[in-house]
Amino acid sequence: MKKPKNNEDSIPQKPILSISKLHKRYNKGKSNEVHALQGVELTVREGDMMAIMGPSGCGKTTLLNMIGHLDRRSSGEIIIDGVDTSTLSDGQMTAFRRDNIGFIFQLFNLFPFLTAVEDVETPLLLKGINSRLAREQAKMMLRELGMGDRLYHMPTELSGGQQQRVAVARALINQPAIILGDEPTGDLDSTTSSDIMNLFRRINNSNRQTFVLVTHNRWIAEKCDYIVHMIDGKIIRKEDNPSARMEKEQ
Numbered sequence: 472m473k474k475p476k477n478n479e480d481s482i483p484q485k486p487i488l489s490i491s492k493l494h495k496r497y498n499k500g501k502s503n504e505v506h507a508l509q510g511v512e513l514t515v516r517e518g519d520m521m522a523i524m525g526p527s528g529c530g531k532t533t534l535l536n537m538i539g540h541l542d543r544r545s546s547g548e549i550i551i552d553g554v555d556t557s558t559l560s561d562g563q564m565t566a567f568r569r570d571n572i573g574f575i576f577q578l579f580n581l582f583p584f585l586t587a588v589e590d591v592e593t594p595l596l597l598k599g600i601n602s603r604l605a606r607e608q609a610k611m612m613l614r615e616l617g618m619g620d621r622l623y624h625m626p627t628e629l630s631g632g633q634q635q636r637v638a639v640a641r642a643l644i645n646q647p648a649i650i651l652g653d654e655p656t657g658d659l660d661s662t663t664s665s666d667i668m669n670l671f672r673r674i675n676n677s678n679r680q681t682f683v684l685v686t687h688n689r690w691i692a693e694k695c696d697y698i699v700h701m702i703d704g705k706i707i708r709k710e711d712n713p714s715a716r717m718e719k720e721q
C-alpha cells in the first residue's frame with residue numbers, strides 16, 4: 472500500500488533509523504585490528520533521502536553493512552522503525568531484513584542462472600506472493616526502469632548498466648521502508664545514473680521510502696535531502712540540502 476505523500480498536512484516525520492554509539496572493530500583483539508566505526512551517531516527520518524560521503528576507507532560500507540545487518544556490530548544501538556535490532560534472533564532478523572530493507576550494491580550480484588524477470592520476482596516469491604502476481608509486478612518494475620525488452624535475458628546477456636537496473640528493480644520490488652545503496656549508480660554513464668536517481672526521487676516522494684546512499688559523486692549527493700560526511704569511522708558533519716527538499720515538496 473502506498474504511504475501518504477509528505478506534505479504540510481502530514482504528520483511530522485518519525486525516525487525510521489536511529490544509531491547511537493556504534494562501533495565496529497575488524498579482527499578484534501589482534502595486532503591488525505581495524506576500528507572501522509568509532510561511535511557513529513545518526514538519525515534518519517522516514518522519507519529522508521540521505522547521502523553518505525567520505526574518503527576511501529572511512530567506514531561508509533561498514534556503516535551500511537551494520538544498518539542492513541549483513542555483519543555484526545561490536546557495540547552500540549541500532550533502532551529501525553522502533554525495533555531495537557539487538558533484541559531479534561537471527562531468524563527474526565532475516566525476516567525483518569527481508570521485509571524492511573532493500574540493498575543495492577555496486578557489484579550487482581544478480582543470480583547467474585535467473586533471467587531479469589525471475590531475479591526481480593524472487594523477493595516477492597520468498598514472501599509467499601502468488602507467482603502470477605509476482606511475475607506481473609516484476610515486469611512492471613522492469614518496464615519502469617526501461618528494461619521492458621530485456622525481461623528474459625540472463626545477466627551475462629546484459630550490459631553493466633542493465634544489470635544494475637535489474638539489481639535496482641529487485642531492491643525496490645518489495646517496497647522496503649529503507650533502501651541502502653553503496654555506490655548504487657556505480658560505474659554507470661551519467662544518463663543512466665541520472666535516470667536511476669530520478670527514479671529513486673520519485674519513489675521517495677510518492678511512497679515515502681527512505682534512502683541511504685553512499686556515493687563519491689557530489690552530483691548524486693546533491694540530489695539528496697542531507698549529506699552526511701564521514702572521516703575515520705565518525706560522522707563529522709551533516710549538511711542540509713534545502714534545494715533538493717524544496718524540489719521534492721513541489
Ligand SMILES: Nc1ncnc2c1ncn2[C@@H]1O[C@H](COP(=O)(O)OP(=O)(O)OP(=O)(O)O)[C@@H](O)[C@H]1O
Nearest residue numbers: 497498505507525526527528529530531532533534
Ligand atoms: N572484513 C574486513 N576485515 C578487516 N578490515 C576491514 C574489513 N572490511 C573493511 N575493513 C577496513 O575497515 C575500514 C573501513 O572500510 P569500508 O569498506 O567501510 O570503507 P569505505 O568508506 O566504504 O571505503 P571505499 O570508499 O573505498 O569503499 C578500512 O580501513 C578497511 O580496510
Ligand SMILES: [Mg+2]
Nearest residue numbers: 531532533653
Ligand atoms: Mg565502500
